[in-house]
Amino acid sequence: MSHTIMVVDDDVDFLTQMTLQLEASGYRVVAVDTAKAARELLEKQRPDLLLVDLMLEEPDAGFSLCYHVKRTDPAIPVIMVTAVSSATGISFEAETDEERAWIKADSLLAKPVRFEQLEREMQRLLKDQQ
Amino acid sequence: METLHVLVVDDEPGMRYAVLRALRPFKVHLPEIEGEARFEVEEAESGEQALARIAEQPPDIMLLDHKMGGMTGVEVLNELRRQERDILTIMITAFATLETAVRATKSGAFDFIAKPFTPEELKDAVRKASGHLVNQRQARKLAAEKRRVRFEFISVLGHELKTPLAAIEGYLNMIQSRALGEQVADYDQAVDRCLLRAEGMRKLIRDLLDITRMESGQKRRELQRVDVQESAASALDTVRPLAEERRITLDLQAPGPVSMTADADEIQIILNNLLSNAVKYNREAGCVDVRLGGDDQRVTIAVTDTGIGLAPNEAARLFNDFVRIKNDKTHDIPGSGLGLSLVKKLAVMYGGDVAVSSQPDVGSTFTVILQRDFRPPAMHDGTQRTANLAAHD
Numbered sequence: 001m002s003h004t005i006m007v008v009d010d011d012v013d014f015l016t017q018m019t020l021q022l023e024a025s026g027y028r029v030v031a032v033d034t035a036k037a038a039r040e041l042l043e044k045q046r047p048d049l050l051l052v053d054l055m056l057e058e059p060d061a062g063f064s065l066c067y068h069v070k071r072t073d074p075a076i077p078v079i080m081v082t083a084v085s086s087a088t089g090i091s092f093e094a095e096t097d098e099e100r101a102w103i104k105a106d107s108l109l110a111k112p113v114r115f116e117q118l119e120r121e122m123q124r125l126l127k128d129q130q
Numbered sequence: 131m132e133t134l135h136v137l138v139v140d141d142e143p144g145m146r147y148a149v150l151r152a153l154r155p156f157k158v159h160l161p162e163i164e165g166e167a168r169f170e171v172e173e174a175e176s177g178e179q180a181l182a183r184i185a186e187q188p189p190d191i192m193l194l195d196h197k198m199g200g201m202t203g204v205e206v207l208n209e210l211r212r213q214e215r216d217i218l219t220i221m222i223t224a225f226a227t228l229e230t231a232v233r234a235t236k237s238g239a240f241d242f243i244a245k246p247f248t249p250e251e252l253k254d255a256v257r258k259a260s261g262h263l264v265n266q267r268q269a270r271k272l273a274a275e276k277r278r279v280r281f282e283f284i285s286v287l288g289h290e291l292k293t294p295l296a297a298i299e300g301y302l303n304m305i306q307s308r309a310l311g312e313q314v315a316d317y318d319q320a321v322d323r324c325l326l327r328a329e330g331m332r333k334l335i336r337d338l339l340d341i342t343r344m345e346s347g348q349k350r351r352e353l354q355r356v357d358v359q360e361s362a363a364s365a366l367d368t369v370r371p372l373a374e375e376r377r378i379t380l381d382l383q384a385p386g387p388v389s390m391t392a393d394a395d396e397i398q399i400i401l402n403n404l405l406s407n408a409v410k411y412n413r414e415a416g417c418v419d420v421r422l423g424g425d426d427q428r429v430t431i432a433v434t435d436t437g438i439g440l441a442p443n444e445a446a447r448l449f450n451d452f453v454r455i456k457n458d459k460t461h462d463i464p465g466s467g468l469g470l471s472l473v474k475k476l477a478v479m480y481g482g483d484v485a486v487s488s489q490p491d492v493g494s495t496f497t498v499i500l501q502r503d504f505r506p507p508a509m510h511d512g513t514q515r516t517a518n519l520a521a522h523d
Contacts, residue, residue, distance in 0.1 A: 012461040013297035
C-alpha cells in the first residue's frame with residue numbers, strides 16, 4: 001500500500017513539483033498551501049508523513065503547525081523544509097540538541113530540496129514508523 | 131543622568147586639582163539626549179601613565195597637557211592614533227605654544243584651551259566636547275540601526291529572489307528529464323509557470339531599482355508642476371493591453387487638470403503601481419475607476435477595482451516591504467511585494483499617506499493623499515527612513 005504524504009507549502013510551484021515527483025515515486029499526495037488548511041485536513045485524515053515549509057501564511061506558521069502535530073499525534077513523522085537561512089534575521093541552523101528540541105520536526109531540509117535526499121529521509125522515517 | 135569619565139593628564143598637581151575642583155560639581159544639560167551629564171575625573175601625571183590608564187579603561191573625554199616630563203601631549207595623541215583609539219581630547223596648552231595646539235588638532239585633538247584658564251573656560255570647553263560626544267554616539271547608533279535594517283532588507287530580498295529561482299529550476303529539471311510524461315501540454319504548463327515566476331522576479335528588480343533610486347539621493351529630484359491627470363492617463367495607457375486581454379474597463383474621472391509640485395517620475399510610480407495592481411487583482415470583465423480630486427492643499431487619488439479584495443488583517447500589513455497576500459486567488463499573479471510599500475514611502479514623502487478600504491470578493495479602493503505644494507526633503511539629510519539601501523556609511 002502506498003504512503004500518503006501531506007505537503008504544506010505556500011508556493012504553488014513547489015507544491016506542484018513535489019506532487020508530481022512524489023506521485024511519480026509511487027506516493028499518494030495531499031497538497032495544501034496554508035497551515036490552517038493543513039490543520040483542518042488533519043482532523044479528517046491521517047497522513048503517513050508531513051512535509052512542511054517553515055514560512056507559510058505567517059513567517060513561522062510552519063513552526064506552529066509542527067508543534068500542533070507533535071502534540072496531537074506525535075507518531076506522524078514531520079520533515080520541515082525551509083529556504084530561510086539568514087532571511088529575516090532568523091538563523092535556521094539547528095546544530096545543537098537544544099535548538100533541535102525547539103523545532104518539533106524529525107528532520108530538517110534546506111530548500112531547494114534535492115529530491116533523492118528527501119526521498120531517502122522519507123524512507124528512513126517511514127521505516128521507523130513500522 | 132549620564133556619567134562621563136574625564137581623564138586629566140598633566141604633570142602639575144595644581145593643574146590637575148583645579149580641573150578636579152571645577153568639574154566635580156559641574157553638570158551639563160544635553161539637549162541631544164534630553165538629559166544631563168555629570169563628570170567623574172581621574173588623573174594621570176604623565177603621558178605614559180595616561181596611556182596605561184586608557185588601555186585599562188578608556189575615558190570619554192581627555193584633558194591633555196602638551197609639555198610634560200616624558201612623552202609630550204602630541205606624542206600621546208599620535209600613539210593613540212596608532213592604536214586606533216578615538217578619544218575626545220581637549221589640549222591644555224600655554225599661549226606661547228599656539229602652534230602646538232594647531233599641531234595637536236591635526237593629530238586628532240578636538241579642542242584646546244590656553245593656560246592659564248578660568249574654571250568657566252574649562253567648563254565651556256567640556257560642555258562643547260560633551261555635546262559633540264553625545265552627537266557622535268547618536269550618529270553611530272543611527273548608522274548601526276541603518277546597517278541592521280539594510281541587512282534585514284537584503285536578507286529578505288535574497289529569499290524573495292531565491293524562491294522563484296528555485297521554482298524555475300525545479301520545472302527546468304523536470305523538463306530536462308522528461309519527468310512530465312508524453313503530453314506536450316504538460317510541458318507548456320511548466321514553461322508558463324517559469325515565465326510567470328521570471329516576470330515576478332523582473333518586477334521585483336524594477337521596484338528595487340525604483341526604491342534604491344528614490345532613497346539614495348543619486349537621482350536629483352526634479353520638482354516641477356505635474357498634472358496628475360496626465361500621469362494617470364499615461365499609467366492607464368501602460369495597463370491597457372493587460373486590461374483589454376481580460377476585458378476590464380478602465381475609467382478616469384478628474385475635475386480637470388490636477389496640478390501639484392512634484393517629481394513627475396515619482397507620481398508616475400505611484401499611479402503605475404496602483405493601476406497595475408487594480409488590473410492584476412481584478413476579476414475577468416471587471417472595472418477600474420480612477421478618481422482624482424482634492425482641495426487647495428491636497429491632491430487625492432482614489433483607485434477602485436472590482437477584484438478579489440482583502441481581509442482586514444491582510445489590509446493592515448499590506449504596505450510593508452515584501453508583503454504579498456498569498457492564497458489560491460493570488461498565486462497566478464506575479465508581484466514583488468514591494469509595489470505598495472513603495473507607494474506608501476512616496477506618499478509619506480509628499481506629506482501624505484495611503485489607505486485601503488476593501489471587501490473580500492467585491493473589490494478594494496486605494497486612496498493616496500499628497501500635499502499639493504509639499505517639498506519633499508532632500509534624501510541625504512539623514513531623516514529617518516526604513517530599508518535605506520544606499521545608506522552612506
